[in-house]
Amino acid sequence: MEQSNTNKQRSIHCKVWFLFSVFALLPGFFGLGGASFAQVADSTIKIFQFPANMIPRIDGKTDDWAMVPKQYWVGSDQLVEDFGKIAKLDTNDLNITVRVGWVKGLNRLYFLYEATDDYWDFSRTDLHHDIFELVVDGDFSGGPFIDRFHPNKSKIDPMEAYLTFHGVQAQNYHIFTPFEGQDWCLAWGCQPWIKELPWANAAQSYNFRPGQSGKYTLEFWITPFDYAGPEGPSRAVESILKENKNIGLCWAVIDWDGVNNKEKKGFWNISNNHKMYGNASYLRTAKLMPLEPQFRKKIEAQWSFTVLDMDRRLVAFQDKSEGKITSWKWDFGDGTISTEQHPIHKYEKSGLYIVELNVEGPEGKSRRSKVWDVALR
Numbered sequence: 001m002e003q004s005n006t007n008k009q010r011s012i013h014c015k016v017w018f019l020f021s022v023f024a025l026l027p028g029f030f031g032l033g034g035a036s037f038a039q040v041a042d043s044t045i046k047i048f049q050f051p052a053n054m055i056p057r058i059d060g061k062t063d064d065w066a067m068v069p070k071q072y073w074v075g076s077d078q079l080v081e082d083f084g085k086i087a088k089l090d091t092n093d094l095n096i097t098v099r100v101g102w103v104k105g106l107n108r109l110y111f112l113y114e115a116t117d118d119y120w121d122f123s124r125t126d127l128h129h130d131i132f133e134l135v136v137d138g139d140f141s142g143g144p145f146i147d148r149f150h151p152n153k154s155k156i157d158p159m160e161a162y163l164t165f166h167g168v169q170a171q172n173y174h175i176f177t178p179f180e181g182q183d184w185c186l187a188w189g190c191q192p193w194i195k196e197l198p199w200a201n202a203a204q205s206y207n208f209r210p211g212q213s214g215k216y217t218l219e220f221w222i223t224p225f226d227y228a229g230p231e232g233p234s235r236a237v238e239s240i241l242k243e244n245k246n247i248g249l250c251w252a253v254i255d256w257d258g259v260n261n262k263e264k265k266g267f268w269n270i271s272n273n274h275k276m277y278g279n280a281s282y283l284r285t286a287k288l289m290p291l292e293p294q295f296r297k298k299i300e301a302q303w304s305f306t307v308l309d310m311d312r313r314l315v316a317f318q319d320k321s322e323g324k325i326t327s328w329k330w331d332f333g334d335g336t337i338s339t340e341q342h343p344i345h346k347y348e349k350s351g352l353y354i355v356e357l358n359v360e361g362p363e364g365k366s367r368r369s370k371v372w373d374v375a376l377r
Helices: 002-024 158-165
Strands: 046-048 094-102 109-117 131-137 171-176 186-187 200-206 216-224 225-227 246-255 266-269 284-286 303-309 314-319 328-332 344-346 351-361 364-376
Touching: 046 246, 094 246, 094 266, 109 131, 109 246, 131 216, 171 216, 303 351, 303 364, 314 351
Parallel strands: 046 094, 046 284
Antiparallel strands: 094 109, 109 216, 131 171, 131 246, 171 186, 200 216, 246 266, 246 284, 303 314, 314 344, 328 351, 351 364
């Protein structure tokens, strides 16, 4: 019986030590760096689709964003200070709201950043500066993308890692808030050109000086890249943005609160992992949303085409109409028609063709004609 009790005690001790070992591996179990695993909301960030005739003007004002519903706003409640210095954000000290948008047909992400701070730190022109840090992974491929996280960093010169790897497949922007007498941001990597037109633009508005409190508004857009290398834009590959696509997105607010401070007051993050700044696997999921119902047309004809074989003049037509469609009528411009939704048509003669699509549905009818887009030998 004694032996049996001893075995049971050993079994219990083993289970306790096993559980202790598992939890001890989690950051913060001993109070060290625990905030990097603090549970912020991991819900999908919704990216609002602006109608093509309502694209925000980059002027540092908020009026173009009034149409964005509240469910698209990301506020201070999702921020965690992941250095573990501050348990909870005092919104009387720092309070932010971020809205993100996109426009169908453009590979751009639009942002409105609004912040109030009790001490704005921006008198210096180095990285001792209040910063809105933004990270984007346009193809959601994840993985490390900065020099210090290079998969072969022990086998490559640090500057070589920076100049060939840093920011290539995902991008990190350190945006100076506010920016005075300096570029609006550090595009952290080997592709500083991505912060300039025609790939980015920014405007701000504020009425305070260094060390004062006040409200700051930043409006900007950027272009995400699947590949943005040191060779420059000639070899770059823009991320293709399309409806319902998921991308990687995250941001943090670096708050200094004192020009003579040696350390940041806080690093406020919306990711569950501090290393999101250099590893895209730790970014949040963000979804490129369809138009809200009030901005959609009830029915609208639209289409595209692909020349499958120029020698045979074989063309595939694709219906891209919006709304509930019950019938399609294609006029190929050569005297033939089709009632298929996605027809393939063979032209007998070379020439320039006017092609027309007529659609009908419960909400009405619509027509889309394209003049001489279809050009065949």
